[in-house]
Amino acid sequence: xxxxxxxxxxLHGIFDNSKRMRQRNTLYLMLMTVMVLMTSCSKxxxxxxxxxxxxxxxxxxxxxxxxRVVEGDKSTYAGSLYTFTIDPIxxxxxxxxxLLVGSRADSITxxxxxxxxxxxxxxxxxxxxxxxxxxxxxxDFSQERIFRIYPSNxxxxxxxxxxxxxxxxxxxxxxxxxxxxxxxSEELLGQSSYEEYGVQSDGKPAERAIGTTEWKPISDGKPAExxxxxxxxxSNLALVSYPxxxxxxxDYVVLAGKAADGTTVIWRKEVANYGKKAKxxxxxxxxxxxxxxxxxxxxxxxxxxxxxxxxxxxxxxxTFYQSRDNGITWKEDMNFMTPEGFDGNDDPNKNVKVVNxxxxxxxxxxxxxxxxKDDSHKIWKGRLNRLGWKK
Numbered sequence: 143x144x145x146x147x148x149x150x151x152x153l154h155g156i157f158d159n160s161k162r163m164r165q166r167n168t169l170y171l172m173l174m175t176v177m178v179l180m181t182s183c184s185k186x187x188x189x190x191x192x193x194x195x196x197x198x199x200x201x202x203x204x205x206x207x208x209x210r211v212v213e214g215d216k217s218t219y220a221g222s223l224y225t226f227t228i229d230p231i232x233x234x235x236x237x238x239x240x241l242l243v244g245s246r247a248d249s250i251t252x253x254x255x256x257x258x259x260x261x262x263x264x265x266x267x268x269x270x271x272x273x274x275x276x277x278x279x280x281x282d283f284s285q286e287r288i289f290r291i292y293p294s295n296x297x298x299x300x301x302x303x304x305x306x307x308x309x310x311x312x313x314x315x316x317x318x319x320x321x322x323x324x325x326x327s328e329e330l331l332g333q334s335s336y337e338e339y340g341v342q343s344d345g346k347p348a349e350r351a352i353g354t355t356e357w358k359p360i361s362d363g364k365p366a367e368x369x370x371x372x373x374x375x376x377s378n379l380a381l382v383s384y385p386x387x388x389x390x391x392x393d394y395v396v397l398a399g400k401a402a403d404g405t406t407v408i409w410r411k412e413v414a415n416y417g418k419k420a421k422x423x424x425x426x427x428x429x430x431x432x433x434x435x436x437x438x439x440x441x442x443x444x445x446x447x448x449x450x451x452x453x454x455x456x457x458x459x460x461t462f463y464q465s466r467d468n469g470i471t472w473k474e475d476m477n478f479m480t481p482e483g484f485d486g487n488d489d490p491n492k493n494v495k496v497v498n499x500x501x502x503x504x505x506x507x508x509x510x511x512x513x514x515k516d517d518s519h520k521i522w523k524g525r526l527n528r529l530g531w532k533k
Contacts, residue, residue, distance in 0.1 A: 194295040195258040200228060200302055203235050206251035206277075212244040212312075221250060226304075233302045240307040240531075247306050248284040253277050261292040313528030316508075318481035321523035326499045326511060334383040334393040334413045345376045347397060360397070360409070362424050370426040373407050375399025382445035382452055383413075391415040395422075396452060396469040398437060398445055406439045408469045427469060435471035438463065446500040448508055449526055459484065459494055481510070481522045494520075506530060 205221025224237045241247065254262055254275060262275035265288040272290060281287065283306035290299045331339040333352065340357065342348045348357040361371050379399035386392040397409040408429075413422040429436050440456030447453070452465040454472060462478040465471060484494055499511040506529035510522045 194293075195260075196293050196295050196297055197257050198260045198291040198293040198298070198300040199230070199257040200235065200254055200262075200289070200291060201257055202253075202255040203228065203304065204253045205306070206253065208241060208250055209246040210242055210244045211246060221252075228302075233300065234305065235302055236305040237307050240309040243309040243312045245308045247308050248282045249280040250283055250306070251277060251280050252283075254289070256291055258294055260294065263290045263292070264288070265290070309528075309531075311527045313526070313531070314477055315527050316479045316481075316524045317527055317530075318479075318522050318524035320481075321509070321521045323509070323511075323521055325519065326501065328498060331379055331381040331397075332383055332395075334395050335385075335391075336393070336413055336415055337395075339381050339395070339397070341379060347374060347379060347381075347399075360424055362426060370428070373401045373403075373405070373426050373428075374409065375407055376402050378441065378443050378456075380443040380445040380454070380456075382447050384447040384452075386412065387450075389414075394468055396445060397424075398443060398454070398469070400439070406437050408437060410469055429470075433471060435473050437465075437469075437472045442496045444497050444500050446502065446508070448502055449529060453478070455497065455500075459497065481524060484510075484512075484522065 263272040347360040392414040395411040408427040443456040463472040501509040
């Protein structure tokens with residue numbers, strides 16, 4: 143326990159031990175605050191006591207409003223959406239999820255909480271002096287900043303390095319380049335982890351277990367009076383397979399195409415590995431009038447799975463549709479960007495006639511194997527920027 147007179151000596155020590163921090167007005171303000179608190183107590187004697195602590199630590203760090211400028215357009219967003227981790231050993235505070243590209247890190251306010259109400263100061267950029275931190279004053283975080291936390295007993299301090307990371311590229315932009323690779327086989331519609339899918343001579347879809355040679359027609363397996371096999375696609379078929387989230391050893395398989403009556407249809411199957419044999423049941427995704435976002439009819443239909451969504455492309459390849467619910471609804475994706483020249487804008491004689499195969503790889507690259515209008519082949523390799531960022 144310390145008396146007011148001892149508190150004054152300790153507070154003076156914070157400044158007198160460092161010639162860089164002699165801001166008397168702030169000191170007096172702190173002392174006046176202590177006096178007000180003391181006079182509000184119920185003691186009747188002349189000695190007021192208060193508990194002072196020797197610990198100094200930052201317990202939370204949050205950014206205020208962030209200004210963003212992209213191609214001259216100015217906007218703002220809440221910096222509190224980005225979490226800062228505090229390393230208690232090395233005293234480093236950093237956001238692992240970087241701020242949006244174009245964010246003005248050179249002028250951001252921040253909110254800091256400290257253990258036992260320790261006092262916070264920040265080192266100046268132009269010299270070695272320190273200035274008291276204020277939550278209402280914007281700080282230049284375009285480079286690392288050093289914060290000092292002083293305990294209430296005035297003995298020593300703890301330093302923290304704060305780093306504010308900002309993305310250097312737009313995460314929603316696709317970075318494409320022409321690539322070379324062996325031309326893939328087009329014999330199969332696709333495959334899951336356990337099965338292969340193809341088309342029979344009559345145009346109907348078929349499947350077989352990987353490692354076997356016998357094909358069997360795809361069917362929902364229901365009795366004749368209940369089956370919906372007549373709605374299986376028989377032309378313009380496309381298929382995509384991908385692992386189910388949160389479920390081990392199970393794949394989703396989505397099959398699309400045009401049924402015999404001309405309807406664009408979606409079938410779906412969950413293929414699970416039960417021992418040595420994969421099992422699953424095909425289901426026709428019947429769509430009622432309530433669904434305003436059914437898959438559009440597109441020639442040369444292709445399906446692929448990317449960025450945790452199914453994509454559909456075809457026709458003139460100007461519009462791309464995405465499904466976030468495993469093929470039930472399909473909405474136009476305005477952000478999907480194809481390579482320069484893909485739509486023929488740079489050379490009408492070299493634009494794409496058909497996308498033969500779409501593939502992805504373990505590094506989140508998307509591969510487009512295309513036949514151009516002059517019947518030559520071209521391969522593009524691209525990736526959504528943010529899927530290439532290291533976590």
